[in-house]
Amino acid sequence: MSITFSDLGLKEPINKALVDLGYESPTVIQQKAIPQIISSKDDLKAFAQTGTGKTAAFSLPIVEQVDENSNHTQAIILSPTRELAVQIGKNIEDFSKYIPNLNVTTVYGGANIEQQIRQLKKGVQIVVGTPGRTVDLIRRRALKLNNVDWLVLDEADEMLNMGFKEELDKVLEATPDTKQTLLFSATFPREVEAIAKNYMENPVEITSGEKNQGSDNVTHEFYNVTEKTRYPALKRVADVNPDIYAIVFCRTRRETQLIADLLIQDGYNADALHGDLSQAQRDSVMEKFRKKNIQMLVATDVAARGLDVNNLTHVINHKLPDQIENYNHRSGRTGRAGNKGVSIALVNRKERSKLSPIERILKKKFVQTPIPTGKEICEKQLFHLIDKIEKSEVNSTEIDSFLPSIYEKLNEFSREELIQKFVSLEFNSFLSYYENAPDLNKISSRDRDRDSSSRDGRMSSDNMTRFFINIGRKDRLNPAKLMGLINEQGIDKNVEIGAIDILDTFSFFEIDKNYESQTLGVFEENQPDFNGRRVNIEITKERKGGGRRRSGGGRRRSSGGNSNSSGNNRGFGRVRNKNNNSSSGSSERRRNPRRNRRK
Template sequence: MTDFLQVGIRKEINHTLKSQGLIKPTPIQEKTIPLVLEGKDIIAQAQTGTGKTLAFVLPILERIDVSKSDIQALILTPTRELAQQISKEVKKMIENLDDLNVLAVYGGQDVEHQLKKLKGAQHIVVATPGRLLDHIRRGTIDLSTVQMLVLDEADQMLHMGFLPEVEDILYETLSTRQTMLFSATMPNEIKSLAKKYMQSPELVQIKAKTITVDEITQIVIETTDRRKQATLMHILQEERPFLAIIFCRTKIRAKKLQEALISNGYDSDELHGDLTQAKREKAMKKFREAKIQFLVATDVAARGLDVEGVTHVFNYDIPQDVESYVHRIGRTGRAGGKGIAYTLVAPKDMDFLRMIEKGVHQSLEKRVIKGISVPDKEGYEKERKDEIRKSRRFSSTSKNNNKSTEGAKRNKNERRKSKTGSQQRRTR
C-alpha cells in the first residue's frame, strides 16, 4: 500500500496527515504529487471530493524555500469561499513546519489588512483573480518570483468569464514557471489555455467517484415552473430535513425563494454573489452551527462548500450539466452517511434530466404530488405547453441578442489585446 512518504512527502507533513486520519494518498494525489515534485506541468482532470486540493498543496509545501521571503507559489481560484478553504487546508498542513507563510487574497477583505500582511514574508498566495489584479495594479504584489502556479477549478474560472484576468496574471509571472491546471471538465477553452501557457504538460485523469451518487437517494419531482415554490414547501413540510441546501440557477431566483421561505416561517439564509463577504461568512457560520436549517445557494457561491450533517439537497432549478449535478448532490451523504437529493423538473427541463440520467448511468425515480406539483391531467398539459412555448420564445430572443452583441465583444477583446500587446511582458 502506497503511503505519503513513498510519493515524496516529508515526515513532518506526514505526521500532520496522520493526525487528521489521512494515511493513504487518493488516486489523484498518488499520480500527481511525484510529477509536481519533478517540476513538470500538470493538467489534472478530477471531480470535487477526489482529494485534488492536497494533490497540489503537498508538493508545493515540499518545494518552498523558507530562507527566501518572496512569493514562490500562487494558487488561483474562482471564488472567495474556495480561496478560504484552500488557505485553511494549507495552514493545517504547515502546523509542524517553521517559518512557512500563506496569505489568502480575495474581495471583501480589508485592503489595508492585506497590505500589512503583504509586507511580511508570504511564500504562498491563494487568490481570486479580481483582487489579485487590484494588488498588481497598486504595485503591492510582485509575481515575478512565482515558481509554481495553480489554476484550480479552471473550468469554473472560465465559465465565470475570468479568462482575460487569468491571462493578465499569467503575463506577470515567469515564462519558466511550473503550471498546474485542475479542472472537472476539459472544454476547448481549457485545452487552448494549456497549449498557450504550459510546457509539455502531463495529463492526469481520475474518474469521478461513484460513491457520491450511489449512497444518495435521488428523486425527481415532476412539476411546472409556476408550481415549484408550493411543491418545495410541501416537501419540506413532509421531509423535515435537519440541514438542507437548496440550489437555484440565478441570484434573483435565490433571493426570491429566500424571501418566500422566510415569509413561511422557515429558518433559512441565502448564499450568492450579490452578498458582501461578511454576509456570506455569517450565513455559512450559522449554517455550519445549525442555527439555520436551510441555505439557498447558487452554484458559484457553493463551490467548495463542505458542511457535515447536510441531510437533504434540493435542486430547485435543475443543473444544466452532469458535473454540477454530481457536485450539488455530493453536499449530502458525506463521510459515508446517507443523503437524499430532490430535483424539481419542469417540462422544459426534460433534456437536462435525460442528460443527467445518462451521466450518472441510472434512471432516476420520478414522482408527482397530485394537486401540488401537478394539477389534473388536462391542467398539467396546458401548463406544460405554455412553459415550453415560453422557453422557445426566450431562447429565440437570446440568440438574437447574442448576435447583436458579438461585434461589441470582438471590439472589446481587440482593444484589450492591443493594450496588453503594447505592454512589456516578463518573459525571463
C-alpha cells in the same frame, strides 16, 4: 496494506499536522497527484470531482517543496470565489502549522486591499487569490510573480464560466515560463482544454474517475413539477426527510433570496447565500450551516463553491443550471467522504430535455420519483417522532422532583391514552396541514399549457429588460461566453443577468431593468466585437399578441435557424412573489407545520 501520507514522500512536520487534522489515508486523486508534483516539474492536468480532496492534492506537495527561508512568492493559487480561496488558505495554514517560517496570504475582493498589500510586503511564500484581486495587486506591483515555481488553477472550469478568462491570461503572463502549472477541474469543457493547450507544455493528465462523471455515492432523482407546484414540491421533499441537511440551488440571486425567504416564513431552518450579501453576512450564514443551525441553505452556484461540508444528505436543484456541466458541481456537494447522497431536480415538461445531456455526462440515469403525498409525509414524520422518543435520554436528576405531581395529574389516563395524547400534541399540526392536501403528481392539461406559454417554464419578470444581440451559436456563442462579454463592458458588477436564449445567428438576454440605459450606453461606447464580428444590442418589447419585437427601428433579421433548437442553452427566469404566495401558486396553505418548531 493501505497507503499512508508518509508513503507519498511528505516530510514529518506535514504528516504530524495531517494526524492532528484526522487525515488517515490519501484519496485516489491525492495518491496520484502528490508524488507526481513532488517528483516531476511537468505541468499537470487533473480531473477531480468535488469532494475528492483535491485541495490537499495540490497544496501538500507545494508545502513539501516550498523554501520557507525565502520571502519570495513561490506559489500562486487561483480560485473562482473568495469563499473557496479562504478555505484553501486555511487548509494550507493547517497543513503547515509545524513549519514556522512558511506564510500564506489569501487575497480577494471585498476585503481591505491595503491590508493585503501590507501582508504581501512582509513576505509570503504562498498566495491564494481570486482572479480579479490578484490582477489588481499585480497592476499595483504589490504582488510579484517573477519567482513563482507553481501556478495552480483550481476549479478552472468555474473560473471560465464566471468570465475570468482575461484575468487568467494576465496572471499567466506575469509568471515565468519555468513554472509548473497545475490545472484542477471537476469538468473539462472545451474552454478548459483550450487553456491547457495554450498555457501548458505536454501536461501529464491524471483523474480520480472518468472525466465529468458523477460520484458513485450519489443517486439522481427528478420530480415532475409545474411552476405552480415547484415550491410546494420543494417543501414536501423537506417534510418527507425530517433530518434533511441540504443545499437548494437556484439560478439567480433574486430567486435564491426569494425561495429562502419563503422557506423561513414557512418555518424551515433555512437561509440564503449569494453575491448580494456582504462578506460578514456570508461568513455568518456559512458558519451556521456548518454547525447545522441551518438545515436548508439556498444558494447560487458561485456562492456555494466555497463550502466545505461533508455530511449533506441532499442537493436540490430548484432550477437546473444554464451550463449542464454545473450540475456535476452541484451534485458533487453531497455523497462526500464515503457518505451516500441524493441529488434531486425539480423539472417541468420543457426542462426535461436538459436531463439527457446531463445523464450522458454523469453516465447515470435520473430516476423519476413521485412527489411525496400528504399521507406519506405524515407517516414518515410520525415514525421519526417515535424514533426520537425511543432514543431520548431521561435526565432523572432534573425532573425527579416534578414527577410525583405529574403522575398524580395524569393518573386517570391509561397508557394508550397518554401515548395518543402525546403524539397528537406533537403531530396534529402536520395532520391538519396535509389533511386535504392535493396530489401534486396530478398535473392538469391547463397547468401544462400555462408552463408551455411561459418560455420554457420561466415566469416573466417585470424587473428585467430583454435585449436582442446579433451573435449566436454560429459565432460559437454560449451562455458563459455571453455573460463574459457582458461583464467585460464594465457594467456594475452587481447587475443581475437573467434568462439567456442562444439561437443560430442571434440571441437574447435579460438584465435588471435598473441597468437598461447603462447597458445600452456601454455597448454603444465600447463597440465590442466577438470573434471578429461587431456586436450590436437592442431592447426587445412584448407585442400585444404575445410575440417579441425589437425597439430602435432596426431592419428585421430572419431567425437563421430553428428556435426550438435552443432549448439546451436557455436560461431560467425568476419566481415572482405576489403577496408572498405566487412562488407556490398552489392550493396548499402557506401555513406550515414546521412553523415555531425549529431545532
